[in-house]
Amino acid sequence: MIQDPLSSTFAALADPTRRAILERLLEGEASVGELAEPFAMTVRAISKHVAVLEAAGLVVRGRDAQRRPSRIRAEPLAAVDHWLETYRGLWNARFDRLNERLKTKEKHDDSNKGKRVRRE
Structure with missing residues (x-):
């Protein structure tokens, strides 16, 4: 099912963990491991949240050697x-x-x- 951008944004923002990730990214870019630090979740679970944010266009992921930092859009x-x-x-x-x-x-x-x- 294809959603319009506004619906994708609201769906991504519906989860408190994803909102907290965006709040953290306001301080600057961070790797998934760094984003996972304050949560009682696995890095894999945080990676899935970042993927939802990325699909909604709220986050972009770069490449810095071995690191894939995320930053807010x-x-x-x-x-x-x-x-x-x-x-x-x-x-x-x-x-x-x-x-x-x-x-x-x-x-x-x-x-x-x-x-x-x-x-x-």
Whole structure:
């Protein structure tokens, strides 16, 4: 099954281990062995995670003598950010409306302070 790039990116980001690998790669390139160090996983398991990230275009692997360092690619993340921009506008509008409602409620509550409430 062929997925569009955005779906591949989201699928790759769905796993917390892969997100942690990307976070580590923000510090600079690293080999699979170096990426595996903080995890209670085998190097082979981390290699599979890196392969998923590579298939999604989030990581590229180079060759440096015997070492195959991985490094992060930002382009797929920029596509996610672009996609989210529409929703960011939606949420900002909702937060603005909520803020106005809270201000109105606060004014209403302030104007009712000190007024005696009748109980029957």
